[in-house]
Amino acid sequence: MTAYIHQQPAWPAFNWQPAALEQLLGQVRYQQGHLLGRLEALGVELRSEATLRTLTLDVLKSSEIEGEMLPPASVRSSLAHRLGLERGGLPATNRRVEGVVAMMLDATQQAGQPLTAQRLYGWHHSLFPTGYSGLNPLQVGSWRTGPMQVVSGPMGRERVHYEAPPAEVLQEQMQQFMDWFNGSPELDPVLKAGLAHFWFVTIHPFDDGNGRIARAIADLQLTRADGTGQRCYSMSAQIQAERQQYYDLLETSQRGTLDLTPWLTWFLGCMGRALTAAGHTLAQVLSKAHFWELHQQTTLNERQRRLLIRLLDGFEGKLTSSKWARMAKCSQDTAGRDIADLVAKGILERDSAGGRSTNYCLLWPDARGLNDSSFNAH
Structure with missing residues (x-):
């Protein structure tokens, strides 16, 4: 009897029930198109502002999911500088913030580029520029070389939520993942984002940072699905709002069969809720524009x-x-x-x-x- 999904004989031949996802996928694609239409109508300057707000939220919330609180003003400052936008007296940033921002911008502004081992190594190095996670030294910029468990609880009473594939199979499994990600044009691009997120975080190829990189990969794929580098909705913000369900479903799915219908159902629902929440971001952008128009x-x-x-x-x-x-x-x-x-x-x-x-x-x-x-x- 297998304990984890990667121990299934047919791994990673994932499957799902198309009929169970069809209606939800259609609704999400409709919402996506409607929101992108609203974004396009804003004009270049306001689209840039919406992108800046969304990426700031993405960086902050993806880190927050892992328990790391970044300074919002520094994140916005770094993004504004890199996007060539007005910084408005925002403070200087630090090396840690710059690295996380660099990863997110590479994922969303260079979404058309293939996903390679060197690119992922670069993202990992950006997340951990000092080679440490807290006080713990990391093997940065390469696949892990030891076992990996996801655990919680105090020392001596830890609970093992998941155990990733052994280090000796990572090279083969990651190459299989990247070949699939850079190909498979027949799969709906939104479904592909959800599947890529799950597949990568299940392989868990790095010592740390796997969740943040998995979400960056999903953002890269969703940027391809949108057909534009302009971002107006944040999956990470919505995942943070549903954090417990996110972790629970990951654990259940990683201990389950190769049928990922429950995971993909949640992912599509989460995306739909992220698209709904994005309406508030656009309202803020329009209100800001109205403010300056009123006071011109x-x-x-x-x-x-x-x-x-x-x-x-x-x-x-x-x-x-x-x-x-x-x-x-x-x-x-x-x-x-x-x-x-x-x-x-x-x-x-x-x-x-x-x-x-x-x-x-x-x-x-x-x-x-x-x-x-x-x-x-x-």
Whole structure:
């Protein structure tokens, strides 16, 4: 009796029930086409903004699924710089953020290029530029050479969720996977994304980072399915929202038969929910554009413009005059005058919350509080 799917005699001859997926696949493809049509109607500048927001979300949430919290402003800054977009006073980035961003951009902006071992090695090195995962040294930029188990729980009471194929078969199995991924044009490209995600993470060829790379491979394939490098929906954000079901279904499927109907059903459903959620991203992009259209004749100094760009992009937490001064590299008095001027011009308003300090909210033209940020000024 086999414990894991890769021990099945016919591995990796996956199968599924087309009739069970047909309706759901049709719905997802319709949603995909409708959303891409809305994106196309935005124009070049707004499409770029939607892509920046989506990729920022993808990078943040794919890392968050693995328990790593990256600084949102640094991720957006790195992506904006690499895409040639306005950074709006965003902070400098670090080596870790740059590596994750480089992998995601290579997957989505170079989606037409074949998937090779060297490309995957490069992604792995980008994820772990120091050669360490936390305090643990890794074998970076090559297939693992030892056994691999997915475990949870405290030391001494670990639970083994999955055991990957042994290291000695990785070269053959990864070559088989890459040959299939770079070929098989007969398979629907969305189904192929779901299958590729599962197949790669089941092989688990690296010491660490397999989940993030599997999601990048799925994003690469979905970019091919979209037929455009412009991204407007985030699978990683939706997977994070459904994280427990994601892990449960992976474990069940990796211990099951070669019939992947349950996994593909979930993957298509998750994609449909990601496409629905993407409508909010497009609404934010349009609201931001409307904001600048409304204030195109408003006189703003360079500090105010840079800080407003940052606020419109979803500044996290509360902004004090001290924070304004620090980000704008100006004095506290200058920060206070900047804020007072924006209040007078109807761009910021005092929050009624009161307290020991004065709070301010950004006034959106269409809807208040899309970034859920309020600002304290000391």
